[in-house]
Amino acid sequence: MATTHISPAESEAAPQHERVVNDLSIQVATVNGSGSQSSNMVLLRALFQMGIPISGKNLFPSNIEGLPTWFTIRASKHGWIARRKEIDFLVAMNAETGEEDVRGLDAGAACVYDEKLNLARLRDDLIFYAVPFDKLVAPVCPDAKLRKLVRNMIYVGVVARLLEIDMGEVERALRKQFKKKVKAADLNFKAVLAGYEFAEKNLEKRDRFFVGRMNENAGKVLIEGNAAAALGCMMAGVTVVTWYPITPSSSLCETLITYMKRYRMDPETGKATFAIVQAEDELAAIGMVMGAGWAGARAMTSTAGPGISLMAEFVGLGYYAEVPGVIFDIQRVGPSTGLPTRTAQGDVLSTALLSHGDTKHPLLFPASVGECYSMAIEAFDLAEELQTPIFVMSDLDLGMNYWMSESFPYPDKPLKRGKVLDAEDLNRLGGFQRYKDVQGDGIGYRTLPGTNHPAAGYFTRGSGHNEDALYTEKGELYVRNMDRLERKFETARRLVPGPVIEQAGHDVGVIAYGTTHWAAMECRDQLAREFGVQTDYCRIRAFPFADEVAAFVRSHARVYAVEQNRDAQLAGLLRLSLPGEEIGRLRSVLHYDGLPIDARSITDAIMTQEVGS
Amino acid sequence: MATTVVPPRKTNRIGLEPAVYKGSKSTLCAGCGHNAITERIIEAFYEMGVEPHRVAKFSGIGCSSKSPAYFLGSTHGFNAVHGRMPSVATGTLLANRTLLGIGVSGDGDTASIGIGQFVHLMRRNLPLIYIIEDNGCYGLTKGQFSATADRGSVLKNGVVNDLPPIDTCALAIELGATYVARSFSGDKKQLLALLEGAIAHRGTAMLDVISPCVTFNDHEGSTKSYSYVKDHDEPLGEVSFIPFFGDIMVDYDPGSTTEVTLHDGSRLLLKKLDSGYDPTSKVEALRVLSESHDNGEVITGLFYVKTGQPNFLDLLNIVDEPLATLPEAKVRPPKSALDEVMESLR
CATH class of the missing domain: 3.40.50.970 (Thiamin diphosphate (ThDP)-binding fold, Pyr/PP domains)
Structure with a gap:
C-alpha cells in the first residue's frame, strides 16, 4: 500500500505556553521486578480517586526480573481511555532504555529521570527534571535490601508534586495498595514524601501538564x-x-x-x-x-x-x-x-x-x-x-x-439450564431421542448421568450417531445431523449478544470489537474534528454475526473493520458470512505490534485509504 | 388341578436380571480377549448389585474403547478422544461425585498417546475403575506395536520390537493408585474377583488385563498371544472377593491368606503362594513386577492395595450432593456478596 502522509490538524497539540489539564499520558520506564507496579498503581489510583477518567497499561516483558518494562497512564477529561501513542510525561528509571525512551518523545514533553542516567544532554526541546533517587532513598530506607523496591516510590512523590496530584489521594491509594501491611505502607509513604519534598525544593515547574479534580468516577470501580x-x-x-x-x-x-x-x-x-x-x-x-x-x-x-x-x-x-x-x-x-x-x-x-x-x-x-x-x-x-x-x-x-x-449489576434473570430431562420428564414422555430436533431450533434434549430411569442413559460419541445416539456410519444420517447442527448455529445467531450500532446515514462505517472499540471511538472523534469525516459505527459483540451486521455493511459505501491482527481475521469471518456483493465494501485497518491499539494509528490508516477513494 | 411352576427368575440382590447389565452386540473380532473382559464386567456389576444408573462409562479410542457399548446398555457412556479418557472421567466425577466411574482403555490409548493423562489420573487417586485391555498392539489400525509390547516381540510382517515395554502396573503403583492388579482375559475367576474388588474400592483401581488380539497379535512371535500368556502366567496368589452387603456375613477360614478390608466392608483374600506376599507394600509390589520381567513371566494378581487413602474428591472438599444439580440458591451468591466485592474495588 502506498503511504500517503496524513498530517493531523495542528490544533491537536496545544501551544507550548498553555496549561494542559487532565489530558496527558504518563509513561514510566523501569526494570521488571523492581517493584514499580505498586508505584504505578498508586499513581493510577490517585488520579482515579480525583475523579479523572484514566486508563493504565502495563507493557511488560516475559521475564520475572531484569528486562525493561513500561507503564502508561492516560488521564483524559474527554473520557478517552485507549492507549495514547504520544507520551507527554516520561519517568525514565531504566538505564538500558533511557536514551531510546527520551528520543521517542515529542518536543515539549517532560521527563523526570534518574540523575545518574544523564539524559538531559540528549535533547534541548524537552523539559528535564533530574532526581537523585539513590541519595533520596538512603535516609528513608536504612535497610539496603529493601531500597530497590522503595526507590520507585520516590518518583510517585516527584510526579505528584509536578502534576499537582492531591497528596491526600496519593496516601489513600497507597494504603489501599498495601492493604493490611501497615509497616510497608508507612515506609513507602515516607519515600513518596521524600520525592515530593525534593521536587518542591529543587524542581521548578517548567512543563505545561497538570491534573485537577473532576467528578467523573463517582461510584465507579477499578478492576482488571x-x-x-x-x-x-x-x-x-x-x-x-x-x-x-x-x-x-x-x-x-x-x-x-x-x-x-x-x-x-x-x-x-x-x-x-x-x-x-x-x-x-x-x-x-x-x-x-x-x-x-x-x-x-x-x-x-x-x-x-x-x-x-x-x-x-x-x-x-x-x-x-x-x-x-x-x-x-x-x-x-x-x-x-x-x-x-x-x-x-x-x-x-x-x-x-x-x-x-x-x-x-x-x-x-x-x-x-x-x-x-x-x-x-x-x-x-x-x-x-x-x-x-x-x-x-x-x-x-x-x-x-x-x-x-460502573459497578456490576446483580444478575436479574435466573440461570438458563437448557433442555435437560429428569426422571419425571422421562416417565411422562416414555423416553427421549438425544439428537432429535423436536422444536425446530436444532437443539435436542439431553439427560444427565445418574438420572434414575431406565430410558435415561445414552452413549456419547463423535461424528457418527443417529437421533437415538446409536452408532451409525450412514451418509444420509450424517448429513441430516450436520444440517441440524447448522440450524442450531442459526439459533445461536439469534441468542448471542447483538452488535451495538450508531448509525446516522454517513457513507463511511467503522467496525470494531473487543478492546479495539476504545481506540476506534476516539479515532471517529479525530476523523470528525480534524478531517470532517463523519462515520457510523458497529461494535460486533459475537459470532455468529447478527443480521444487523450485514445490514450495516450494506448501508455504507466503505466499511473499515479495525482489528489487532495481521490477517484481518474478523473481516475474514465477515467475508465468509456476507452476501458476495457486500464484500467489496469491506476495508481493513490492522494493528499488530503487540501494543494496545491507539486512535491515531487508526485515523492515519483510514485517512490514507479515504484520500484515495 | 394342574399347576404350572414358574421357575424363579434369576435376579441379583437388588432384584435386577442379568440382561439389564448387558449392552449392545460386540462388533469386535470373534475370540477377541476384550469380549471376555466385557463378560466379566457384566458379571461383576450384576453380582455386586450395582444400580446401572449410578454408573458412568468412559473410554478413549481403539478396539478396547468400543467395549463400553457392550455392557450396561442403559447407562450413560462417553466415548472420548484418543488417550484423553481420564480427563473426561475426571470432569464427570467432579460434576457428580455420587457416580461410580468405569473407564476402559487400551495399551495404545493408555501407554502411548494417553500416558500424560494416565499418570496424572493415577497420582490424583480419582475414584475410578481404570481397565487397560492390553494386547500390545494397535488393532484398529491393523497391528502396529504399542508401548506395552515386550522387547523382542515380532509383528506378523517380521518387524521386531527393540524397545522395553512400559509396565503400567509399576507406573500406577509408583504414582499413587491405590488398587493395582494385572490379570488375563482368559482367567475368569481371577478377573471377576479383581473387578468386584475394584467396584468396592474408593480410589483409583487400575487393572491391566492382558487380552490377546486374535487378528494381529496372536501368533508365535507375540508375547501377548493367548498361548504365550497361558504358558507364562504366574499368578501371584489366588484372589477371592467377599462382598459386604450389610447383614450378609461370610465365614471364611483365613488359612494362609492375606485379607484386605475395603471401604465398604468387603474383603479381598489373597491366598499366599510364596514367601508371604504383602499387597500393602509398594516396594514389594515393584520388586515382584521387576523380577517377573527378568524371568520373562507375566505375573498376575493384586499387586498393591491401600485403603483409607483420601481420594481426589475428598481432597477437594466438595459438597456431598452432585455439583451438577445444585440449586441456583447454592451456586449464585447473594447480592450482598457482589456489593462487598464492588465496594473493595472503589
Missing part, C-alpha cells in the same frame, strides 16, 4: 478484565473450573479461586459448592470441562492461544457430541517465546472454526470489564441452551490491565 470475568463466572454459578497456567489468562482462575473460597462455601457443611482443578495441561483442562459439562455441571477453563490450539480436538468433539462448556481465551501474540506478554486479537479466525471436520463455535467479544462480567454470565447460559462450547474472546490488554467501570 480477568477479575471481572472471574466474578461473572462465580455469579453464573460455575461449579467445575479446570485450568492450566498461561499468561495472560492465569489471573482469571487465580482470582476466581479467591472469590469462590470466600463466597461459595456451603454455610451448613463448610464444603465447597465447586471444584477447581489445576490440570496437567490444556488437553486435560478442556477434557475435564467436557466431562463435567456432559454430566450437567457449569464448567469452564481459561487459556490463551497456545492452549486453544491444544484444545482443538476436544472442542470439535464438544461440537459434534453437543457438550456445553465455557472457554475464556485471553488473547496474546503468537506461539512459544517472543511476545507472549503482548496483546493481540489473533485467535479470532482459528477459534471460530477450531478443530477438524465441519465445526464452528459461538464467540463473544467483551470490550470492557463490565462485559467481561456480563458475558461470562451469558456464556454459561448460552453453553447450556445451545449444548456446545462457547468462547469468550478477551485479550491481554483487557484481561491484565485495570479499567474503570
